[in-house]
Amino acid sequence: MRTEVAIIGAGPAGLLLAHLLAQDGVESIVVETRTQEYVAARIRAGILEHSSVELLRSVGLGANIDAHGDEHRGIYLQWPHERHHLDFVDLVGRSVWVYGQTQVQADLVAASEAAGRHVVYGVSDTAVHDLDTDRPSVTFTDADGVQQRIEAEVVVGCDGSFGVSRSAVPETVRETWERVYPYSWLGILADVPPSTDELIYAWHPDGFALHSMRSDTVSRFYLQVPNGTDVTEWSDDRIWDGLATRLGHDQDGWQLTPGPITDRSVLPMRSFVQQPMRHGRLFLAGDAGHIVPPTGAKGLNLAIADVALLAPALSALLRKRESGLADAYSDTALRRVWRCEHFSWWMTSMLHTSDDPFDAQLQLSQLRWVTSSSAGASGLAENYAGLAIGF
Numbered sequence: 001m002r003t004e005v006a007i008i009g010a011g012p013a014g015l016l017l018a019h020l021l022a023q024d025g026v027e028s029i030v031v032e033t034r035t036q037e038y039v040a041a042r043i044r045a046g047i048l049e050h051s052s053v054e055l056l057r058s059v060g061l062g063a064n065i066d067a068h069g070d071e072h073r074g075i076y077l078q079w080p081h082e083r084h085h086l087d088f089v090d091l092v093g094r095s096v097w098v099y100g101q102t103q104v105q106a107d108l109v110a111a112s113e114a115a116g117r118h119v120v121y122g123v124s125d126t127a128v129h130d131l132d133t134d135r136p137s138v139t140f141t142d143a144d145g146v147q148q149r150i151e152a153e154v155v156v157g158c159d160g161s162f163g164v165s166r167s168a169v170p171e172t173v174r175e176t177w178e179r180v181y182p183y184s185w186l187g188i189l190a191d192v193p194p195s196t197d198e199l200i201y202a203w204h205p206d207g208f209a210l211h212s213m214r215s216d217t218v219s220r221f222y223l224q225v226p227n228g229t230d231v232t233e234w235s236d237d238r239i240w241d242g243l244a245t246r247l248g249h250d251q252d253g254w255q256l257t258p259g260p261i262t263d264r265s266v267l268p269m270r271s272f273v274q275q276p277m278r279h280g281r282l283f284l285a286g287d288a289g290h291i292v293p294p295t296g297a298k299g300l301n302l303a304i305a306d307v308a309l310l311a312p313a314l315s316a317l318l319r320k321r322e323s324g325l326a327d328a329y330s331d332t333a334l335r336r337v338w339r340c341e342h343f344s345w346w347m348t349s350m351l352h353t354s355d356d357p358f359d360a361q362l363q364l365s366q367l368r369w370v371t372s373s374s375a376g377a378s379g380l381a382e383n384y385a386g387l388a389i390g391f
C-alpha cells in the first residue's frame with residue numbers, strides 16, 4: 001500500500017488526524033491493533049475543553065456535541081462539610097462540555113466511514129522502518145494473517161501508551177520523564193441520573209472521589225483505591241457506601257442516588273513525557289508521547305490539541321514542501337503538554353489522600369485558597385477550561 005501519511009492507532013488522535021489531513025487533501029491510512037467494536041466500546045474520558053469543542057465544530061464534528069453534549073459552567077470542589085462551586089465562565093470566560101470519549105470516537109468513525117477513509121483494524125506485529133529517509137514505511141500482519149507494508153512520506157504514532165512508535169525513537173535521542181502514583185482509580189459507570197448538575201471533585205480522609213456523568217440517565221464515578229486493587233473487592237454496596245461517604249452525605253441534605261452498575265475497572269495513574277515528539281519522518285501525538293493522571297480530564301484534550309497542531313504542519317510539509325511548522329511541532333506541542341502535565345499532577349496531589357497527616361493539612365489549605373481567592377480559582381479555571389491550542 002502507498003499513502004502520504006501512515007497513522008498508527010485509531011483512537012481519537014489517529015482518527016482525528018486522518019480527518020484533519022483529509023480536509024487539506026492529504027491522504028492517510030490508519031492501522032489499529034484492536035477491532036473497531038473494541039475501540040468503540042472503551043470507556044474513558046468524559047470532558048471536552050472549550051478549545052477542543054471549538055476545533056471539533058470547526059471541522060464539521062460538532063453537531064452531536066451541540067445536540068447531545070452538556071455544557072458546564074464549572075465544577076464543585078469539596079471536602080467534609082464544605083462544597084464550593086467554581087464558575088469558569090465568570091472566572092475566565094470559558095466553559096467545558098460533558099461529552100464522552102465513546103461519543104467522540106463514534107463521531108470520528110462515522111465521519112471516516114462517510115468519507116470512505118482507509119482504516120485497517122485487527123492488525124498485529126506493527127513496526128516502523130526507514131524513519132531517517134523521506135520514504136518511511138509501516139509493516140504489519142493483517143487480520144487474515146497476511147504480511148502488509150504501507151509506504152508513506154510521514155509516519156505518525158497515535159498508538160497510545162502501549163504502542164510501538166514511541167520506542168522507535170533511538171534511546172540516544174529520546175528523553176523521558178515518569179511519575180507513578182501510589183494509588184489508582186476505581187471507575188464506575190451506572191444507569192442512574194446524576195445526583196449533581198456539575199462534576200464534584202471531593203477530598204475525603206477515606207480517599208478522593210469524583211462524581212461525573214455521561215447523560216441525563218448515566219452517571220460516571222471514580223474512587224481512589226490502593227494500587228493492585230482487584231475490582232472483585234468492591235461489591236455494589238461497598239461502592240455506593242464509599243461514594244456516599246466521600247461525596248458527602250454530610251453536605252446540607254445532599255443525597256447520592258444509587259443505581260445499576262454497568263461497568264467497573266481499575267485505572268493505574270501515571271505522568272509520562274517523551275521528547276522530542278518527532279524523530280526524522282516519525283511524529284508522535286496523544287498518549288503515544290505523553291500520559292497524564294486523569295484528575296483534571298486532560299488526556300483526550302491533549303490528544304486533540306496535538307493533532308490540531310500536527311495536521312497543518314504535515315499539510316505544509318507535504319503540499320508546499322515547507323518544513324517550518326513540522327520542525328517546530330515538537331517544541332510547540334511540548335509547551336502545552338508540560339502545562340497540562342503540571343496541572344494534572346497538581347490536581348492529583350491536591351485531592352488524593354496519603355498516610356501523611358501533614359499532607360492532609362497542606363491539601364486542605366490549598367483547597368481553601370483555591371475556593372476563596374479569585375487568583376487561586378482563576379488559575380484552576382484557566383487550566384481546567386483549557387488553554388488555547390498552540391499555547
Ligand code: FAD
Pocket residue numbers: 008009010011012013014031032033034039043044045046047101123126158159160161162163164267285286287288294296297298299300301303
Ligand atoms: P488511545 O485512545 O489510547 O488510542 C491509541 C490506539 O492505538 C488504540 O486504539 C490502540 O489499540 C492502538 N494501538 C496501540 N498499539 C498499536 C500498534 N502497535 N499498532 C496499531 N495500533 C496500536 N483521560 C481523561 O481525560 N479522563 C479519563 O477519565 C480518562 N480515563 C482513561 C481510562 C483508561 C483506561 C485509559 C487507558 C485512558 C484514560 N484517559 C482518560 C486518557 C484518555 O482516554 C487518553 O488520553 C486518550 O484516549 C488519548 O487518545 P490517543 O488517541 O492518543 O490514544
Ligand code: DHB
Pocket residue numbers: 044045046047199212213220294295296297
Ligand atoms: C471524567 C474523568 C476525569 O478524569 C475527570 O477529571 C473528569 C471527568 C469522566 O470520565 O467523566
